[in-house]
Amino acid sequence: MLVKQAANVIEILEYFVQRKRPATLSEISDDLGWPRSSTFNLVGTLADKGYLYEPRSRGGYYPSPRWLTTAQSLADAEPLPEALLSLVREIVKETGETTSVCAPSGTHAVMIHVFESIQSIRYYAHVGSRVPIYASSAGRALLAQYAPHERLSIYKKIKFEHYTETTPVSIETLEEELRRAHERGYHQSHSEYIPDLAGVALPLPLPYRKLSIVVAGPVSRCLEKRAAIAEIMIKGLQRFSKELDIKPVEA
Incomplete structure (x- = not known):
């Protein structure tokens, strides 16, 4: 509405x-x-x-x-932890790709912190950019933090649009992708919402907040490197897990 x-x-x-x-x-x-x-x-x-x-x-x-x-x-009232900002900067430096922190906003994931890649061909995003929660690795990393009945409530509000050939357009497909991500250890995407964009995301279950961190870049550079990018992200999150007061990394 x-x-x-x-x-x-x-x-x-x-x-x-x-x-x-x-x-x-x-x-x-x-x-x-x-x-x-x-x-x-x-x-x-x-x-x-x-x-x-x-x-x-x-x-x-x-x-x-x-x-x-x-x-x-408003920002001062609920700031992102400095350790999280340090983690984002570290991941950008190691991957060379745009890295964002996302939060749930209805049926979307909204970017609340963005650190852009300096490469000439890159994923352009800004604070306030939104992506469908079901058609993005960042969104699914948020969905994974909800209980099944909470996800069902969100699914009922989603109008599954077929953005590209790889967009998941049913609850069954989406739940299967969440299951595979859990086994894989990270969430990933391939041109589901934005053509020629590949992404890797991890949940960030901070105390009292559901967030996700996502690295995204052009398919030509990132698609075959998603596992390597995920490894960089997981190791970085493990280093900062104590400062962020989060559990061991799980997709």
């Missing part, structure tokens, strides 16, 4: 991220294809709350620093 008013707030913020300069009401309305009245109401509300301001008189609106201070306060 999409709540239009909430979506519009996010859209206007992303609009300014791309624009990088103030915009008048008319420009916002025209660029986003919104009615003038709706644009006036939304911009007026955000300005009244202190989230938009006018850097110059009649020069248009721009997001205020309040967005940053609000986001920083």
Whole structure:
């Protein structure tokens, strides 16, 4: 379900991220294809709350620093452990591929920390990127941390879409992949959601939180190296397991 008013707030913020300069009401309305009245109401509300301001008189609106201070306060309230950030940096250095920490968000896995590869051809991701929980190694590493009845509740909300030829599109196929991952010792993917992308993921069952860590990169470079990447990740997680207060690695 999409709540239009909430979506519009996010859209206007992303609009300014791309624009990088103030915009008048008319420009916002025209660029986003919104009615003038709706644009006036939304911009007026955000300005009244202190989230938009006018850097110059009649020069248009721009997001205020309040967005940053609000986001920083939220992040400070539940930060990722420093040991986990160190682990991510270590894995990126050893694998050379983009590494992310993911958390469950309904029927998706959302990236809450991303460290991109410096290679010219790489998996581009950013904080807030989402992937289907069933069609990604990162998502299945999250699903594996739920009890069977909890997974069933999630499955009932999923609309299994056939993104590529390798996308698992049934509960039975998904459960079988979780079983194989448990035997294998890690979760893996091959172009299930994004074509030409291979991934390897491990669960991160931190106290009171379900997270996963995933390494992803182009198929041409990563597909045949998934087992080797998994070994790097597992050894790294074992080194940090005491600091992270997690059990021995299990897929």
